[in-house]
Amino acid sequence: MRIYNTLTGEKEDFIPLTEGRVNMYVCGVTVYDICHIGHARSAIVFDVIQRYLKYKGFNLMFVRNFTDIDDKIINRAKKEGIPWDEVAKKYTEEFYHDMDSLGVARADIEPKATEHIKEIIEIVKGLIDKGYAYEINGSVYFEVNKFPEYGKLSKRDKEDMMAGARVEVDERKKDPMDFALWKASKGGEPSWESPWGPGRPGWHIECTAMSIKHLGESFDIHGGGADLIFPHHENEIAQSEAYTGKPFVKYWVHNGFITIDKEKMSKSLGNFFTIKEVLDRYDPEVVRFFLLSTHYRSPIEFSDEQLKEAEVSIDRYYTTLVRIADFFSKGGQGGGAEKSFEDTVNSFKGKFHAAMDDDFNTALALGHIFELIREANRFLDSKPSGRMASELISKTKELLLETGRVLNIFNRTPDEWRRALMKTKKILLTEKDVMDKIKQREEARQRKDWTASDMIRKGLDEKGIILEDKKDGTGWKVKVG
Template identity: 65%
Template sequence: MKVFNSMSGKKEDFVPIEKDKVGIYACGVTVYDYSHIGHARSAVVFDVIRRYLNYKGLAVKYVRNFTDIDDKIIKRANDDGIAWDEVSRKYIAEYYTDMDRLGVARADVEPKATDHIQEMLNVIKALVDMGHAYVSEGSVYFAVDSFRDYGKLSGKEQKDLLAGARVNIEEKKRNPSDFALWKASKEGEPWWESPWGKGRPGWHIECTAMAIRHLGESIDIHGGGADLIFPHHENEIAQSEAFTGKPFARYWVHNGFITIDKEKMSKSLGNFFTIREILEKYDPEIIRLFLLSSHYRSPIEFSNEQLHDAESSLDRYYSTVARINEFLSAVQATAQRTPKNDDAVMGELKAVLDTFKNRFEEAMDDDFNTALAIGHVFELIRVTNKFLDAKHSGGDAQKLIGQAQEALHIAGSVLNLFQRTPAKWNIDLLATRKIPLTSIDIEQKIEDRKAARQNKDWTLADSIRKELEEMGILLEDGKSGTGWKVKIV
């Protein structure tokens, strides 16, 4: 298995520190607002990485933190006139609401910064003692000069940073690049006792303290959005490695951004969509498929058109599953019919099935190439449909289609996609589209139309079809009766 390591800028063979075990630490969110689609991407990407490693038989311990104390949380609390911890509690709950809908599983450990103050203080104290950090007016700063490898992840040199002249010049710091490990609290701010007086932790130190606490001094995979490379992960490396003398993480994995009109979606630009805004119009699985249809490191442009494409693909998937189900029940009824075997179509399906699992794993082994993996899924969908069209019947055909079902199931469970029944997909779409009909209403209409068709009253039959179509429902006449689906426009 190969994983792209931001540290080397190359794909590297994945070898965990301890055989068959993987420790993953992914930087989570600062909980001061609703999550946007960019947060969703990161969460979904690491969710899939974790699921795939599990699938490969590795014992994964996945840690994803919540930053529950920080300037923005305090500001939010002041703006809303509530306590800072009320803000963090609220947005943690909202985070779960969104992520649950997107099929993102809980991490094994979801530590909060404020539950690890003591661990942070221990690291900071040690860094001060070792001469890597210094105290200044009640705050503690990490001395970047004291860590020779500073910049090794982001490829930034001290002189380059200064040339940018965008680094905060603070009187209290010896070097503009030094960063706060501990901040003296200002009047009215939350605080914890420390050897340097009342204060609160800086941002970067929490990940060091929590990663070490829950995963040990060296972890296998450390990840997050690409915007965390500098300064966050760079600073984590500096303080962690200065503290332990050991490499902090073996593989640095960073997901790309989501852009809008080619510009990075971000809070500061204001060009973001929250997850729940998008969920108003689109089924959560559409978002998940959209996010996984590109490689995790590529930038992806967010647009309604893209979501619509994903919706059409997903509908294609579920339509095929419906055909598969129909076929399997029909075959059981006519299992004794002589199969007409082994023509080219059957051969093609066999060939695709024979290699499917391998190709799926190959794709995922190659730096978690979900886009390619999904491509394989749809190739299988195509040849399955073709096979179904050829109207085979009998035991061999049943076995092949059963295998296709199984193959789709394996891929779907790793990606956590395609987990519904076609009926559920359409019923859920009814709700997403806000179509004021229940499946029972529709079934009734289908019965009415059936009667009309039996009387060869095509005018009435067609008017029922038309009436439903205007509401966004398509009727499909098949051998075993009439089915319905929500029209993808």
């Protein structure tokens, strides 16, 4: 298995620190607002990575944190006129609601910054003792100059950053690059007692404290959005390695952004869609499929057109499942290219694994899935019969379900998919309405009254229902795309 490591800038063979065991930490969200679709991408990417590692048999410990104290939360509390911890609670619940919809599993441990104040203070104290940090007026700063490897993750050196001259200059700091480990409380702000007086943790230190506590001083994978590389992860490395004297993380994994009109989707630009807005119009499976159809490190352009294509693709998948079910209930009486289909079936899993093993290439993996689907449809078209055909088709179905479980898509029945579509497409008809229409039309067709028959079909089409006449009856589906 190979993973792209931001630290080295290369795809590397994945060799965990302890054989068979993987410790992974992913930066979660700051709970001060509703999540947008960019948060969904990060969560889904690492959800798939998490599922694949488990599927491959690793004993995985997955930690994803919540930042539940921070300037943005405090500001939000003022704005909403509620206590800061209620803001955190409210948006943590919103996060869970959105992520549950999207099929993002809970992490094994989901620590919160405010539950680790003791550990944070311990580390800050240690950093002062070791001479990496200093206190000024109740705040503690990490002294970047004391850590020679500073910049190794984001591939930049201090002087370059100074040249940018966008670094906030705080007169109290020894150097503009120094960052806060502990912030002295200004009046009225939430605070905790510390050796330096009342205050609260800086942003970066919480991840050091929580990851070290739950995963140890060195662990395998640390993930997050690419925008966290600098300064957040760079600072984490500095303070963690300064504190422990050990390498902090072996593989740094970062997902790319979602863009709108080629520009990064972000709060500050205001060009974002919330998860809730998107889920009002598209099924969660569509969103998940869409996000997995591009490699996780590439930018992905958010558009209705692409979401619709994802919907069409998923519908194609479930249509094939229906055909497979039909095969088992009705059988065939012909036979076709059994050998060639057998080859496709037998080589599929290897291809899927190869794709996922190569830096979690979900886009390629989906390509293989759709290749299998096309071949399965082709085989079914040949009206196969006999035990061999049954076994092949049965195996196909198992393979589709197994790989679908890894990606956590394609895990419903075609009926469930159809009902979900009725809901997201806000189709007013009930299933019974549709069945009644089909029956009426069937009677017209018996009479060979094609005009009446076509009228009924057209009427349903206008309401978003497509009819499909088959040998032994008429099926129906929701119009997609």
